[in-house]
Amino acid sequence: MTPTLACPFCYNVIRRRSELWFLCRGRAIGDQPACRPLVDETRRNLTGFAEPSMPAFPPAADSSLLLRARAHCPRCGGETRARACPSCHTRLPLEFGRSPSPLVAVLGARGTGKTVYLTVLSEELQRRELGRELRATVQPIGAGQDGFSSQAHQVRQNIRRVYDEHQLFPTTAQAVDGRKEPMVLEWRGELADRFRRRRTRTHYLSFYDTAGEDLADDNETLGLHYLQAANYLVLLLDPFQLPEVQQLLRLPQAAVQQNEPTRDVLTRITESLKHSAHWNGREITVPVAVAFTKMDAFYDHLGETHLLRRAQRRRGGYDDSHGRTIHQQVGALLDRWGGGDINDYLRSYYRDYQYFFVSALGAEPDYDHATVNPTGVRPHRVEEPLLWLLDKGGMVPRVGV
Ligand SMILES: Nc1nc2c(ncn2[C@@H]2O[C@H](COP(=O)(O)OP(=O)(O)OP(=O)(O)O)[C@@H](O)[C@H]2O)c(=O)[nH]1
Ligand SMILES: [Mg+2]
Ligand SMILES: [Zn+2]
Ligand SMILES: [Zn+2]
Structure with missing residues (x-):
């Protein structure tokens, strides 16, 4: 089996686990309005999934080599550990990518x-x-x-x-x-x-x-x-x-x-x-x-x-x-x-x-x-x-x- 990692939902290659995006959990800090689920057009195009989901965002640029466990949502500031596919934005479990996933x-x-x-x-x-x-x-x-x-x-x-x-x-x-x-x-x-x-x-x-x-x-x-x-x-x-x-x-x-x-x-x-x-x-x-x-x-x-x-x-x-x-x-x-x-x-x-x-x-x-x-x-x-x-x-x- 090829060791490449690919998203189990859209079948696009994920080069490194550190490339995984984050998914906002809607836990805003301070008095900022919390993010809410929205239909993600990219996700819809790539997987056909048309229901609202929480917004996804890429990891900060400086974290490319280091797998950061958490991030803050750029919109509402809320902290999250949830990961998502960088291509289709579907949520992926924390364990994803540690072992082969055919x-x-x-x-x-x-x-x-x-x-x-x-x-x-x-x-x-x-x-x-x-x-x-x-x-x-x-x-x-x-x-x-x-x-x-x-x-x-x-x-x-x-x-x-x-x-x-x-x-x-x-x-x-x-x-x-x-x-x-x-x-x-x-x-x-x-x-x-x-x-x-x-x-x-x-x-x-x-x-x-x-x-x-x-x-x-x-x-x-x-x-x-x-x-x-x-x-x-x-x-x-x-x-x-x-x-x-x-x-x-x-x-x-x-x-x-x-x-x-x-x-x-x-x-x-x-x-x-x-x-x-x-x-x-x-x-x-x-x-x-x-x-x-x-x-x-x-x-x-x-x-x-x-x-x-x-x-x-x-x-x-x-x-x-x-x-x-x-x-x-x-x-x-x-x-x-x-x-x-x-x-x-x-x-x-x-x-x-x-x-x-x-x-x-x-x-x-x-x-x-x-x-x-x-x-x-x-x-x-x-x-x-x-x-x-x-x-x-x-x-x-x-x-x-
Ligand atoms: N005897 C028998 N018939 C089966 C079995 N599994 C499926 N069938 C028959 O095959 C038909 C089609 O099964 P599906 O699983 O819907 O077939 P499919 O390959 O998904 O078909 P498409 O979605 O049209 O590509 C069923 O309605 C049954 O008549 C089985 O285990 N035994
Ligand atoms: Mg069928
Ligand atoms: Zn947010
Ligand atoms: Zn994907």
């Missing part, structure tokens, strides 16, 4: 299941089971603190929608002028250092949910900013688009929202990536977790004993031998389902990729009414692509080696 772009064609996947993944990461296993506490950025409320609110709202109200999502709106707010999770994890001392570190994981349409537009600039800055890619592919699958499963019409061969989706994504620094002239170098979605629709077809249903990763981190098993199994299924060209294509263009097969919902939804199965949400393998990526960044331990 940016993950989630790509995939329309209707692949990106929004459902990200919602379910964020909820599963926040649950005790996974948290205890990985010795990590995960929550939306700044949960419970003012100045962060909107992001945490959006994540919670999506989770409630799927888990409690059993509703799926309408198609994700295209980014306005190519910008919209990513989902940012705070990951406080405990890892042993090389002296086996346990250290707690706080990382921020930013997930950018591209609209399927952004890709369909064949517009190289849309989303490219996010692709370019991303440390990792999660490429979600819709297995319903594989040649043999629609006959095999007899899917209802509503389950197939579009008809685009996966190979074409891949070609378009590769073409976009060729305009970024992830292309070295021969291959794509950024790690890509290639995950097929909607595995639950294949449960009956695969049968209970199939490795893709039965194989269990060892707990405690990323299990590489399990990962390889799944990778091989998915590759073999692709051959069987008329997707052998996908294997060849990825092998020739991507340096570092691995296959996954996930089910965010765990049971088939009512495709016509876009509602969750009455048995509820029972995710399967949703964390596996992320563990593979986080292992590369040293954020989770490897197990079974």
Whole structure:
């Protein structure tokens, strides 16, 4: 992973932590009028966030080498320790920048299941089971603190929608002028250092949910900013688009929202990536977790004993031998389902990729009414692509080696 620091909201590079701006807290001194929240046009342009927020201001010029912990607002004189991104002015936590904070772009064609996947993944990461296993506490950025409320609110709202109200999502709106707010999770994890001392570190994981349409537009600039800055890619592919699958499963019409061969989706994504620094002239170098979605629709077809249903990763981190098993199994299924060209294509263009097969919902939804199965949400393998990526960044331990 590149060591550069970038803002998890606007994906612009931050060269040094000392460059971070301050955010006024509105605690005026003397009889000066206190600052109040205002719509910040820069923030709106860069992230799409259009609600009022407290004004941001740059650190004093003489503090560029020294990380000053506090500053006084030039307008109201109030003291503040709150930091903000120098580009988009979004508030950033005090711990930001001390440990790696990877940016993950989630790509995939329309209707692949990106929004459902990200919602379910964020909820599963926040649950005790996974948290205890990985010795990590995960929550939306700044949960419970003012100045962060909107992001945490959006994540919670999506989770409630799927888990409690059993509703799926309408198609994700295209980014306005190519910008919209990513989902940012705070990951406080405990890892042993090389002296086996346990250290707690706080990382921020930013997930950018591209609209399927952004890709369909064949517009190289849309989303490219996010692709370019991303440390990792999660490429979600819709297995319903594989040649043999629609006959095999007899899917209802509503389950197939579009008809685009996966190979074409891949070609378009590769073409976009060729305009970024992830292309070295021969291959794509950024790690890509290639995950097929909607595995639950294949449960009956695969049968209970199939490795893709039965194989269990060892707990405690990323299990590489399990990962390889799944990778091989998915590759073999692709051959069987008329997707052998996908294997060849990825092998020739991507340096570092691995296959996954996930089910965010765990049971088939009512495709016509876009509602969750009455048995509820029972995710399967949703964390596996992320563990593979986080292992590369040293954020989770490897197990079974
Ligand atoms: N069987 C099954 N279907 C799923 C699953 N996740 C999503 N789907 C189906 O896929 C549809 C689209 O899911 P979304 O997450 O909205 O897809 P998206 O990739 O965000 O689509 P766009 O926003 O249009 O790009 C859902 O309405 C479901 O019908 C899953 O885990 N299992
Ligand atoms: Mg979506
Ligand atoms: Zn002020
Ligand atoms: Zn920013």
